[in-house]
Amino acid sequence: MSLLEPLLYPLIGAVAIIAVSSLARGRGLLYCLIAVSSLTASLAALLHLYTALPVAFTLDGFLPPNGVQLYLDSFGAFMALLFVGIGILAAAYSFKYMADDDGLEKYYALLLLLVAGLLGVAAAGDLFTLFVFWELMCISSYALVSFRNYRWEPVEAGFKYLVMSTVGSITALYGMSFLYGITGTLHISELVSRMPAVATPEGYFALVLIFAGFGVTSAIVPFHTWLPDAPPAAPSPVSALLSGVVIKAGVYATFRIMFTIFKPASYDFGLLLIVFGAITLTVGNLLVLPQRDIKRFLAFSSIANVGLILLAGGVAAYVLHAYDYTTAAAIASLALSGAAFHILNHAVGKGLLFLSSGCLIHSTGTRDIAELEGIARRMPWSGGAMSVGMLNLGGIPPLGGFWSKLLIMMAPAALLQDPLMAVCVAVMILNSLLAAGYYVWLTQRLVFKNAPAKAIREAPFSMLLPVVLLALACVAITLLLPSVIGFVSSAILPLMA
């Protein structure tokens, strides 16, 4: 029962919201409270479990390898904490942001289902459970993106997102079927033991399909085309979740399957991750520059950051494949720790940026950067928090983004004699400069230009609170740097086994 609890609470909350809504015409506050409380209960259950990792859950009578299993190890727990944390903040934020919409019971229920799906992905013990919760997450997100269907933009974005993401999921499932064909099971630890140590063509085929499939949701170029459209069209809390957390679920699934099942020692997928990661990184950064819409700007930047995470994973995989374990282990751990740290930083930072830009949009009604110039002078709290987030993601020391990028860069820098690693370092440095450049540019635009003429009120408190909390989290990461680094290094240990 214990591992089931974090998953159960959001589901119960979703059902409760629908039930309450049919009984009483509640206002959004009630739904919001139910949502936040169920998510908080889930978080508490997770923290409770944290000391007892790894944890497994099976239904009696349906034992593995046939039955489903939930299995939480430190990497999964790390991601799950992230998912639930950002989920809580997004739900609390939605109270005021969505106050003018109707159908709020569906919104909050979908939000809870989304987080439940995410938690399931993090806690999946076999691939099919992963798939089912994955689809739960995806379907909820399709519905959430197109929530405000009285405008054309969410509908168009939602439909495109649906099609692309479904194509991706089906491709991933296709790859999983090949894995099933090779080993006869979908249970992750069984797969790990039953996969032949030598790479086979069917294995590679499955690898490619799974990578492409999960790559759609991870917004890897060239599968990323839904990401510039969907988060801008979605309501801001949903954008924060989409861009901060959903794409991380894709990266999580990719890493878990690739590193544990297709072991890097057997399958040479490092080059793949490096090439696609580098392309994603560069294309994402380059495409940020011409954007006029602030949310589109942030979405492209998410693409770039995912590329960086993938690049780090690729470096780790490549090193583990090409070099023997003793030299490779330290470097691979460094790269993966950097990737995990960057996942943390980016989730917090991007969540912060989307939520605070949501505050700006809520008060001014526009998403255009030119019209939002100097807005921080009128809205000091949101603007200030947004600046913290932008400097964090731009990699300006001493905020956390700098340290995670540094960790990621140090890994290939230790092996500069390898030309591929040298290219990786060069690409990373170039892109860090680009990222720093455009984030500082945006900060300058929003903070240092003259304030707009109209009187604009600061966002309401319940919207500001999650934003400020996230900004404080960015700063806290810096101050608690030693423990954070220790935390992420222990989190990625399952991947190194």
Next chain:
Amino acid sequence: MAEVFTAAALALFLVGIYCIITKRNLIKIVVGMEIMTAAVNLNFISLAWNGEVADPLASSIVLISIAIAAAIAALALSLIINAFKHTGSVDSRKLRRLRW
């Protein structure tokens, strides 16, 4: 024998993708997604055949996959209805306002 089914599954998969790529009608795109799902389901079953009995695990997976595909199709169709309300047609070329 099972290899034929696997090859057929691959062919169906490619047909499904081709359909999504080339068809302009939104409903046909949804149909393409369903074709892809069918391909994957077929692949599961064909790989589960070990000469006499199909592995029950694969069968259960396929059942749930069908259910999920149905849910997705329902959501997609409702979005198509909404798109029709906004643009007056089910042509995918009308859904091109989000660009660059």
Next chain:
Amino acid sequence: MVDVTYSALLPAVLCWTIPVAGAFATLGLSKVGARARDYGAVLTSILAAISAASLLPLLPSEGLPIDIRFDWVTLPFSEMPLSIGAGFLIDPLSIILCNVVSVIGSLIMVYSLKYMEGDPSLTRYWFFMNLFLGNMLLLVLSDNFVQMLFGWEGVGVCSYALIGFWHSDSKEDWLKCWVGEGKESCPPSHSGMKAFIMTRFGDVLMLMGVFLLIVALGTANFLELQNGAASVAGPYKFLLLPAALLIFGGAVGKSAQLPLMEWLPDAMTGPTPVSALIHAATMVKAGVYLVARVFPIFYIALVADPALITFFQVVAWVGALTAFVAATQATVSTELKKVLAYSTVSQIGYMMLGMGVAGTVAEFYIGYAGGVMHLMSHAVFKAALFLSAGAVIHAVNSRFMYHMGGLGKKMPLTYVAMLASSLSLMGMPVFFSGFWSKDMVLESALLAGQYPLLMLGLLTVSVTCFYTVRMLGLVFHGKPSEHQAAEAAAGHLHLGDPSPKMTVPYQILAAATVAMGVTGYFQREWLVKLFAGYYSGIFALGHIEISEGLMPQLFTAALSTLFLLAGAVPAYLIYFRGRTPPQSGLLSSIRNLLFRRYYLNALYYALFVNPTMWLAERLYSAMEVGFFDRLNAGIAAAARSASSKLRKSHAGDLNYNVLAFAVGLALLMLIILVVVIW
């Protein structure tokens, strides 16, 4: 040991964080109101003084030194252990210094309340003053070179900002802010830059020296350096002397010794409280502190490398020469604050002399304690002198001494304070602290057998007395100048003692110097015992027998009094009694040489400043405009065109998007095929 450690930790940390936090709080308080800001700034410095004072009980304890270290972060998995740490060293030297800095600092802050009243940029003033105090205290309390360098650089920046405080360089403000006459007059921004660059030069030398020391001994922490100094590995022994000399270069720059002394006289363009705090009492002492800090390291290392004795001799000679040269320049200066500036340089020379001589003998404690005692007493009386000078300058509305005169009766309180401090500066026996401290330095030279240095020191005593009596005579005696009459007619004259907020600080300081003088003998004995006892433990010398020889003391006292009179009497006759000095060609050419500062200043400008400016202009037009600007524009244009071309691929068409998916999938297959086949 645990209780002592933790109880010392908090005041040490508070001591420097309170001023830094207060500096930033000033920025916030300035939005609240002027009075809140002013009193808040003064309050922070008082709190820092209280924290420093709370460290005093630790002085006689056996628990020193206390080194409190924090390691901040260590990167995982890497071969290169990157650990960044911070630490505080609490030992007699740092306790004495942080008390001197913070107590005198808070008195000067109180003085500034009235002196700087009405200035439009007061927020900036308080900010930098507090920041300066914080950095100075950080410098003094650090336990390793790296952290000390943070404080070192910090005080340099604050000094630059405060020297150039009135940086709008308007002709109307020339009274308050300019210095020098004719060709040598310097506007404040120029002086600030000059100070910064000159001390920077010293800092570069110091950095090289610190680096060499770290390479030789493998650590930057002072205590570890002391422990490791005796057993230095063979090849690294030869790095010690260069390291020592280079580090002394930094001290030379920061403390304005020869040959980097030219910035201090021009630094008088800052407000008087700034001159008092930074350029008399505290920042210029940082060099002395540095020498005192590295003293044990190199003293212990004498065992390993006897050539290090050169270092101590260099220190002593530089100090003595500087003392003499600067004192001679003070005798012809026409500005009141400039006389005091030269005097500061000269007295710091004494401190260096004491430290240097101490390193050459086994009875190091006399010279060392002498240097430290002179640091303390000089800080007190020089601050008093500067503060009262500020009052005088404000009263007469001129910085030139020939515009003053006859102020003794009009400003009695100021006159008494300045008289007491001046007597201390001259070293008048027995009631003035200057006498005890200066004599201790001279005595150490005598005991070490360094007679040339002793002669230089004694000659400097004479010259010091000369210019001090000259200053007193020109300012407070004689007839009031015509300038005063003109100012009175224009209504700018404010004869009379200023308000208590201004007079009380320098009264306190003048009284302190007298009090320290009265208890001088006991102070001297206490300091000698303190340092002898503390360092005997560090140098592992066992119990030291302090020779209680009264003879050297009396002999030195007699000598110094003799030279004092030799200098004072002519000055008294000329400036108090109004006798005309003898005219002679030799004297006037000497006067010219001194007035032109031995042409050292002009030499620096000709050698360094002017060629650099010329080269900078050439480079700017050739490289900056011609090359780099075009390069930057080109890179930006390239990025923009790349992204706009890439943009066109995002057509928004769903079919194309899925096509892209298929293409990506195919690409993946291709890569895998390539990898597998290879």
